[in-house]
Amino acid sequence: MTDRILLAHGNGGKETQEILNRLIFSKLPDYLKKTKSGVGIDYPDDGAVLSDVKGKIVVATDSHTVNPYFFPGGSIGTLAATGTINDIVMMGAEPIAMLDSIVVSEGFPLDDLDKILTDMINILKENNIPLVGGDFKVMPRDSMPGIVINTVGIGITENPILDRVQENDVIIVTGPIGVHGALIASLQYGIEASLKSDVNQLTKLLKLFHEFPTDIHGARDPTRGGIAATLNEWAQLSDKMIIIEEKKIPIPEEVKSVTQITGLDPLVLANEGVAVLSVANKASKEIVRELENLGFEPKTIGKVVEPIDPKNKRLVIVRTEVGGAKILEMPTGDIVPRIC
Amino acid sequence: MTDRILLAHGNGGKETQEILNRLIFSKLPDYLKKTKSGVGIDYPDDGAVLSDVKGKIVVATDSHTVNPYFFPGGSIGTLAATGTINDIVMMGAEPIAMLDSIVVSEGFPLDDLDKILTDMINILKENNIPLVGGDFKVMPRDSMPGIVINTVGIGITENPILDRVQENDVIIVTGPIGVHGALIASLQYGIEASLKSDVNQLTKLLKLFHEFPTDIHGARDPTRGGIAATLNEWAQLSDKMIIIEEKKIPIPEEVKSVTQITGLDPLVLANEGVAVLSVANKASKEIVRELENLGFEPKTIGKVVEPIDPKNKRLVIVRTEVGGAKILEMPTGDIVPRIC
Structure with missing residues (x-):
């Protein structure tokens, strides 16, 4: 077993299935793989389905990069989940689902990626937010040393906070x-x-x-x-x-x-x-x-x-x-x- | 005026506002900056609001990287918009909104980025899909030469295609x-x-x-x-x-x-x-x-x-x-x- 990310992990085939199972899917309980009555990473397809959605939908996306990717208090995984949850919450909406898109370089230490994704998933567990879909790509070593995690949050609200500040606020x-x-x-x-x-x-x-x-x-x-x-x-x-x-x-x-x-x-x-x-x-x-x-x-x-x-x-x-x-x-x- | 991307373009402040206005917002007509009765890039906030949504929501995300980023028939911008539209369509859903998240390296040629984003926006225009939100980051030259474009698509359907193939199909x-x-x-x-x-x-x-x-x-x-x-x-x-x-x-x-x-x-x-x-x-x-x-x-x-x-x-x-x-x-x- 290799201890580093290989280009093959990003082939969209066997190795991608294996690494996603190992680093992400196996860490999530079934009820956090989809929204209630929806379809998510429990059944791979082009996209996820959120069923029974009532209210106004709020969507936010953020690409996270940070150097160093581990720091006292967390990691880029903690940040990626937290940043997007907070973007949804600051719109006055309850987060109901998240998607993640990971771009990592060939040669990236597998243990580090494992820890980063465990951090991300722990935040989802603590906040009871399903991970319904995502993407995983590996870039050749010469084109990007490091990691970019993009997260997408979906929230629901009846009353979005639209940031129209007023006199005397x-x-x-x-x-x-x-x-x-x-x-x-x-x-x-x-x-x-x-x-x-x-x-x-x-x-x-x-x-x-x-x-x-x-x-x-x-x-x-x-x-x-x-x-x-x-x-x-x-x-x-x-x-x-x-x-x-x-x-x-x-x-x-x-x-x-x-x-x-x-x-x-x-x-x-x-x-x-x-x-x-x-x-x-x-x-x-x-x-x-x-x-x-x-x-x-x-x-x-x-x-x-x-x-x-x-x-x-x-x-x-x-x-x-x-x-x-x-x-x-x-x-x-x-x-x-x-x-x- | 510089002809290359600077770290300052990713500061989340003045230069980021300027470059987003120049490369993205100014190219979009107002009706493609938000969904009907929603809030999008016409009013910057933590996230976008999609109002009056009826039906099942479909969400897909994809991180696009390709070398070379221009090729006969298109560019990474064409691919980023098309790939996500197609993911939504293949779920049987009509795309109603897109978000983009761009990570580009310091020193990236500004003309190239301009062309790439024009390609992306032209696909949105042709398909009448609003760009409701996004993110823009610049990475130091030593950590990523190149560009990653993440796109998020949101679609609506009454009847998602869930890819359950059957005998005799x-x-x-x-x-x-x-x-x-x-x-x-x-x-x-x-x-x-x-x-x-x-x-x-x-x-x-x-x-x-x-x-x-x-x-x-x-x-x-x-x-x-x-x-x-x-x-x-x-x-x-x-x-x-x-x-x-x-x-x-x-x-x-x-x-x-x-x-x-x-x-x-x-x-x-x-x-x-x-x-x-x-x-x-x-x-x-x-x-x-x-x-x-x-x-x-x-x-x-x-x-x-x-x-x-x-x-x-x-x-x-x-x-x-x-x-x-x-x-x-x-x-x-x-x-x-x-x-x-």
Whole structure:
């Protein structure tokens, strides 16, 4: 038995059947191979069938690549499942199925792939989400050393959260900011740090979304580009200004040490288990309380305003601790760390 | 303006917005940016919303990589859109939306990416399928030279084709076999050939599926692994034997010349615009006639039988032109050509 991935594992024939059985299908109980009354990886075909679907369908896709692919707190497998679950949840939808598409290079260590896929499948098991279909390809060694995992999530909701933030909304983050990005930066730069990834599924938020069906105007999972990207996108889409208070942003000391050494801005660093919410002012205290009950560490960090000068529309402003103000730009330039 | 992809294009910020606008969003009319009454790339969020969906949902995903990424008849962009449309159609479903996830290496020529995405979008336009969401990542040059395009298709049907082939079924192919695979092999081996890819959407088959709702027991798009993989999978899943007649398989002369030089078997070569159908004997002549009316070149190549000796279940047998018989194995070993 080889201990590395061979080109033959991607032939769409015997070896592909064997490796998928060994690394994926055998790890899943039958009820997680399809949706109820649907058809999934229990019966291979061109696609999966989701039956008895009622409500609005939400679909999200994400291609995951990360270097290194194992890190304190998880792996690219944990990230791939979690990232897509969170994308579905942040639309206000309950995840009902996932598909995965794995592209791996010839020579990739089989044990590593086994661990990565076990991590992915464990997240699906914990969240009771069936894996209904997928793809598996092997690329020649000279064309791609490494692994790309694409995941597709399907969710159902009666009431999607469409991120239309409104004047006087309060901006809430559900936990510490910048942890995953700072961890990967520390690993890529060889900086000693005691960080562990915040990678975590945000499914508990569905209870909150259900309890406050009209008060949550924006919900986003600020991964690549961090909260800087999320807030700028919201300001652009809504034609409003967003003002945040630097001193209220919960940035852990370990993140600060990494960003001080590297010069990175914690607000552009990826988070993998934190949500940013834009909620109606009148309900914000109750929402914070419910978030605490659900086990989050919510902080109110700012608000949405209609600027007096229309030139300031679509801007995100950070009020600094010393009393000044600066523009928080949409992230630009190279991605550092390389979390693509 | 740079003429190559930069890491910054994948930052999830300003440069990503700019390149997606330039290469994708600006090429799509508004009505192809979302489903009717849904939310798609017209309003960026964590996921897309498909509203007013009635029927059974079909989902398929496929990661496309091919070397070279331009070839006579199309590009990886043509393949990515076509492959996923065909996967949905072969489930008996009408494609209603697509998502794309592009992973490209730093330094990739921008003009090439532009052409590839124009090819992909043209297929969506021709078939009136909205692109509702996606992802775009750039990998450092040292970790992946090249491009991987993952596509996700969503379809709707009342009557999915679940590929349960039955005794006495007739096996039909809708066109010449082995063309795409032979073309890519000729390019990779530097063999002179006048082949053009058969890449083509099979959406016209939906009319046939609608007209024969109970007579079509299997429908598959034999890409990677060719018709050898499809027929073996059917034999395994149904516990039947499949017998095909070598002389009835439509293999073009140009494909034969490539396979004679390379030693490849045309039956394991990928097809990108051909379907294999398993249909009830009583309806097979009518189905062939309707396929001809739809512009296909159908050939009846074999049948599904219950073998006298149960040991022969799950086998695919080829009756050769000289009167012998051989087992057609599930493809095994390295993928040649490297169509992953």
